[in-house]
Amino acid sequence: MLRLVGVVVTIALVDSLNPSTIAPAIYLASGERARRSVLEFTVAVLLTHVAGGVLLLLGPGPLLVSLLSGLSGTLQHLGELVLGLVILLAAGLTWHHRVRLSCKEMPEPNPKRRSNVMLGASIILVELPTAFPYVAAIAAILGSGVAMPGRLAALLLYNICFVLPLIAILATLITTGNRAQRILERRRDQLRTRWPAVLAGLLLAGGTLTIAAASAGLASG
Secondary structure (H helix, E strand, O other), X not given: OHHHHHHHHHHHHHHHOOHHHHHHHHHHHOOOOHHHHHHHHHHHHHHHHHHHHHHHHHOOHXXXXXXXXXXXXXXHHHHHHHHHHHHHHHHHHHHHOHHHHHOOOOOOOOOOHHHHXXXXXXXXXXXXXXXXXXXXXXXXXXXXXXXXXXHHHHHXXXXXXXXXXXXXXXXXXXXXXXXXXXXXXXXXXHHHHHHHHHXXXXXXXXXXXXXXXXXXXXXXX
């Protein structure tokens, strides 16, 4: 169980550095009723992410694991290699179009409760089909052999780690108040122009690590 916790926490902390959730949270933190807006957004992200994970854990997850376990190690590593190349391609395209992407206006913070909740839920619903780190963590949970209560606890732990940056933003707002909002407003202006380059860098790092792991697996196989 301790090994599973280490794997889940490691993947979740990497996955938590997600511009798709951090950027909107920073925007909401720089608007009106910032604390309530960020809290509602964070809760919506957490609950939607947990719900998607539970559905995968109880539904197609076991079938997916059984299918993957039937593949040879070479085929699995080749699949990882292709995935890494796709991520690198996405990084290259994002970098190539970074100027045009940075010119797009990001949505302004909206203090209405429904919009904040819908924003958090919709972001996760759009991202879940391509949430490869989450799927990898769920595969590790399913393959660990622990009982269902342990699996659900590991899934919840992953999601708590996943929203830690959002919790940190909320804690900053609560502890420092207006001073935090001024700092976040400056970060918001920087984010408006730099987010494509940051995203390209994250994709480059993720693709490179995926290819390195796949290559090591192929070499050892």
